[in-house]
Amino acid sequence: MSQRFGFPTLDRSLTVPLVLFAVLLVAAALLSPRLFTATGMGGAIIVAAPLILTTLALTPIVMAGRGSVDLSVGPLMGFVNVTLIGWLSASGYTSPLAVICWVVTVGALYQLLQALIIIYVRVAPIIVTLSSFLVLSGLNLMVMSRPGGVAPEWMMTWGAGTTIVSPVLIIVLAALALWAVMRRTTFYSHLRMTGADERMAYTSGVKVDTVRICAHLLGGVFVGLAALSYTALISSGDPTQGSSYTLQAVTALVLGGANLAGGRGGALGSTLGALNMFLISYLLSAFSFGSVTGFVTQMAFGLILVASLLVNVFMTARRTAF
Amino acid sequence: MTNDVAVSMTAVAKSFGETKALKKCEFVARAGEVHAIVGENGSGKSTMAKIMSGVIAADTGSVLILGKSITSPVDAKEVGLATIFQEVLVADEASVLDNLFVGSEDLFSLRKLSRERESVAQSLLDRLVGKPVDLRQNVGDLPLSIKQWIVIARAVLRKPKVLILDESSAALDLDATVRLYEEIDRLRSEGCAVIIVTHRIAELVRIADRATILRDGFTVGVLEKFEITEANLLRMMTPQDRQISAAASTSAAGLPGDRKEALSVHGARPQEASQPFDFVLPQGSIVGVAGLDGQGQDAFVRLVARIISPFGGEVRILNRERTGLVKVSTLDDAANKGIVYVSGDRKREGIFPQQSIFENLAIGIYQKNLGPFGVIRRKKLKQTFAREVERLRVKIGHPDNRITSLSGGNQQKVLIGRAFANDPKVIVLNDPARGVDLNTKRDLYRELRLFVEGGGSVIYLSSEIEEFLGFADRVDVFHKGSIHRSLDGPDINEETILAAMFGRSVADTMEFSKERKAH
Numbered sequence: 001m002s003q004r005f006g007f008p009t010l011d012r013s014l015t016v017p018l019v020l021f022a023v024l025l026v027a028a029a030l031l032s033p034r035l036f037t038a039t040g041m042g043g044a045i046i047v048a049a050p051l052i053l054t055t056l057a058l059t060p061i062v063m064a065g066r067g068s069v070d071l072s073v074g075p076l077m078g079f080v081n082v083t084l085i086g087w088l089s090a091s092g093y094t095s096p097l098a099v100i101c102w103v104v105t106v107g108a109l110y111q112l113l114q115a116l117i118i119i120y121v122r123v124a125p126i127i128v129t130l131s132s133f134l135v136l137s138g139l140n141l142m143v144m145s146r147p148g149g150v151a152p153e154w155m156m157t158w159g160a161g162t163t164i165v166s167p168v169l170i171i172v173l174a175a176l177a178l179w180a181v182m183r184r185t186t187f188y189s190h191l192r193m194t195g196a197d198e199r200m201a202y203t204s205g206v207k208v209d210t211v212r213i214c215a216h217l218l219g220g221v222f223v224g225l226a227a228l229s230y231t232a233l234i235s236s237g238d239p240t241q242g243s244s245y246t247l248q249a250v251t252a253l254v255l256g257g258a259n260l261a262g263g264r265g266g267a268l269g270s271t272l273g274a275l276n277m278f279l280i281s282y283l284l285s286a287f288s289f290g291s292v293t294g295f296v297t298q299m300a301f302g303l304i305l306v307a308s309l310l311v312n313v314f315m316t317a318r319r320t321a322f
Numbered sequence: 323m324t325n326d327v328a329v330s331m332t333a334v335a336k337s338f339g340e341t342k343a344l345k346k347c348e349f350v351a352r353a354g355e356v357h358a359i360v361g362e363n364g365s366g367k368s369t370m371a372k373i374m375s376g377v378i379a380a381d382t383g384s385v386l387i388l389g390k391s392i393t394s395p396v397d398a399k400e401v402g403l404a405t406i407f408q409e410v411l412v413a414d415e416a417s418v419l420d421n422l423f424v425g426s427e428d429l430f431s432l433r434k435l436s437r438e439r440e441s442v443a444q445s446l447l448d449r450l451v452g453k454p455v456d457l458r459q460n461v462g463d464l465p466l467s468i469k470q471w472i473v474i475a476r477a478v479l480r481k482p483k484v485l486i487l488d489e490s491s492a493a494l495d496l497d498a499t500v501r502l503y504e505e506i507d508r509l510r511s512e513g514c515a516v517i518i519v520t521h522r523i524a525e526l527v528r529i530a531d532r533a534t535i536l537r538d539g540f541t542v543g544v545l546e547k548f549e550i551t552e553a554n555l556l557r558m559m560t561p562q563d564r565q566i567s568a569a570a571s572t573s574a575a576g577l578p579g580d581r582k583e584a585l586s587v588h589g590a591r592p593q594e595a596s597q598p599f600d601f602v603l604p605q606g607s608i609v610g611v612a613g614l615d616g617q618g619q620d621a622f623v624r625l626v627a628r629i630i631s632p633f634g635g636e637v638r639i640l641n642r643e644r645t646g647l648v649k650v651s652t653l654d655d656a657a658n659k660g661i662v663y664v665s666g667d668r669k670r671e672g673i674f675p676q677q678s679i680f681e682n683l684a685i686g687i688y689q690k691n692l693g694p695f696g697v698i699r700r701k702k703l704k705q706t707f708a709r710e711v712e713r714l715r716v717k718i719g720h721p722d723n724r725i726t727s728l729s730g731g732n733q734q735k736v737l738i739g740r741a742f743a744n745d746p747k748v749i750v751l752n753d754p755a756r757g758v759d760l761n762t763k764r765d766l767y768r769e770l771r772l773f774v775e776g777g778g779s780v781i782y783l784s785s786e787i788e789e790f791l792g793f794a795d796r797v798d799v800f801h802k803g804s805i806h807r808s809l810d811g812p813d814i815n816e817e818t819i820l821a822a823m824f825g826r827s828v829a830d831t832m833e834f835s836k837e838r839k840a841h
Contacts, residue, residue, distance in 0.1 A: 186427040189416075189420050189423075189424070190424075190425070192413070192415070193416060193420065193424045193425070196413030196414065196415045197411060197412070197413045197414075199409075199411060200411035200412060200424070201413075201425065202377075202395055203375065203395050203405065203411060204395065204411075204424045204476065205395045205396050205398065205425035205426075206396075206425040263413060263415040263416070
């Protein structure tokens with residue numbers, strides 16, 4: 001293939017997120033140049049990482065098609081976070097190895113369970129993941145009824161964000177590297193084919209069930225990494241905040257040019273989408289909206305999402321015009 | 323020809339809910355032969371192909387492919403069986419290359435699309451399509467005929483020992499069909515068993531070594547090459563009670579000059595490159611539309627039905643009072659003024675696969691059957707439904723079954739029923755006989771002829787020249803985006819239409835025929 005490692009050929013769906021990214025960067029440079037200092041950048045990476053990683057987690061699952069937007073990624077990230085703090089750390093297992101194994105395994109196992117239900121019980125994915133969302137949201141509160149606990153000692157400095165190169169940045173880069181490797185396997189093309197037209201893939205001898213399971217497993221690994229960066233960000237456990245990441249991640253995914261119907265999407269687009277989300281809220285915080293900042297940010301997300309979809313629609317319409 | 327058995331089916335039966343698609347089916351195909359499976363709509367041909375491919379499992383009976391029984395397309399791939407399905411199954415979002423090699427590698431290998439494999443794919447596809455194709459292009463941007471070639475190339479690239487073609491030439495034009503046969507010949511000489519499921523009897527006579535005939539879920543016989551004639555096939559395919567003489571086809575009345583215009587198009591420009599032209603549809607006539615693939619005829623019929631609004635063209639239709647022509651602006655307007663459009667691309671432009679047979683037929687006439695408070699009058703609709711089903715001889719189970727429980731031909735009949743139920747004045751048909759057998763075609767021709775005798779008018783696009791013979795009153799042949807020649811009377815014959823399709827002039831026709839024969 002013409003794609004070189006780490007530098008996939010740009011497809012057209014990336015145009016809008018790239019342009020938006022450039023515009024937002026310029027705006028940030030003008031309005032709040034603090035972002036371009038080492039501490040500004042370092043802090044930005046720490047804050048943006050959980051969203052980037054949850055969006056990455058959604059990506060393979062959405063790409064596998066059948067409209068399977070995984071609504072559970074947010075609470076699942078929260079679940080990994082509270083169990084890490086409330087169970088693992090509280091029981092004295094705090095070594096980096098144990099923590100990393102825990103987050104990745106819990107994320108992957110949960111996604112495996114979801115995939116098996118979707119495939120073998122034949123329930124619509126959206127129902128399964130919606131149930132997951134509700135179950136996990138409750139479960140998180142049972143594990144930890146209010147925010148609390150402390151992250152392992154060695155993690156406490158991760159959230160400082162005073163330098164650009166930080167452990168959190170390394171986690172994000174590791175995730176992107178994992179994606180880049182995955183992209184070079186047959187699994188990636190099978191994933192896209194399954195998402196684009198499941199019947200075609202099935203009749204061509206693609207093991208669509210296995211592909212779907214693997215997509216969820218990969219998503220689970222990313223959720224685990226997201227939980228790790230989230231724990232680093234808040235240095236504690238929080239049973240409720242994780243849930244808010246679901247809708248943000250879906251928004252970021254669409255902003256990044258992925259097709260919610262499956263078949264189209266990628267790490268680059270998802271990362272861009274998440275970064276755009278971060279930059280929007282960053283820019284808005286530069287203005288002083290007082291106590292309504294939260295509402296204004298959400299409204300801005302919504303409006304920009306609609307606007308970018310409209311631009312996409314126009315571009316597609318022009319391409320396919322007779 | 324060797325005598326190695328490649329595929330054998332013994333006493334196979336399969337039901338979908340109430341509908342018994344296959345009742346008792348026997349089939350043997352040998353290595354190195356081209357074996358045709360023939361039957362009319364709903365006789366179970368496609369079901370047979372799907373069972374052989376492992377897509378669906380037989381209820382009873384045994385199926386052996388090269389001595390092994392298979393339960394999924396993955397198994398089929400492993401024993402060396404490749405199937406080209408009736409639907410053009412491609413992923414629009416992916417490149418040609420990805421579409422060609424989908425499923426050809428194991429899940430966890432690093433991608434190893436070597437230059438060598440790529441060049442094999444390139445030369446095969448170029449040969450099949452007849453012109454170079456960019457392998458990195460998105461499939462979604464390509465025309466239907468090239469998509470069809472991609473599906474065929476995908477199967478051939480696997481170097482299959484058994485190849486099944488389920489109505490695969492439906493989207494190809496004549497010239498392309500010849501290239502397909504060359505490929506089939508090559509595979510046969512390499513010892514591949516090629517199984518063709520088709521309705522094009524003319525093709526069969528030329529290409530099949532043997533033919534198995536299906537009727538109503540039973541295999542009714544196997545013909546050797548010398549026995550495969552149109553008469554034999556028809557006799558075996560048709561149930562005894564319906565064996566009417568082959569000449570039951572309708573006769574075209576020709577066109578008296580004093581007919582009123584039912585519809586006219588002024589300054590039509592279906593493609594960007596088209597020279598604007600005018601088109602007139604006389605009332606009470608059937609006008610055929612022909613052309614090689616991509617010459618603008620497809621865009622033209624869509625333009626008439628206002629499905630698309632292309633580069634130019636004003637459509638006018640006779641008003642309800644039949645006093646003068648009125649302009650048709652939008653699709654909605656076209657429907658109100660009595661233009662209906664029936665497509666042969668059932669999957670994309672026809673059926674609602676999630677809905678019942680009843681809903682699929684009645685969907686267009688809900689508006690006209692509203693009672694108090696906008697409640698739909700089911701009773702009246704049921705009468706209409708029963709009438710259309712009866713008239714078109716649609717083979718259905720329960721009306722509430724999904725439309726997808728029907729065979730392709732019966733689905734098409736439901737769509738035509740939907741068109742008739744709308745009480746149209748002009749019916750625009752876009753290759754409606756694609757993937758449909760002879761008896762369905764006859765039912766269709768008869769109904770259309772009755773329709774024009776009742777004062778309606780028909781525009782009929784077809785990719786098969788034979789369809790026009792003895793049926794169309796006039797045939798407009800497209801070349802390079804506009805009408806190249808308008809043929810009527812004795813000019814409606816295969817040679818002249820074919821010559822016109824290749825852009826030949828009147829004088830050239832004789833010469834063209836000679837060239838073809840020499841070829």
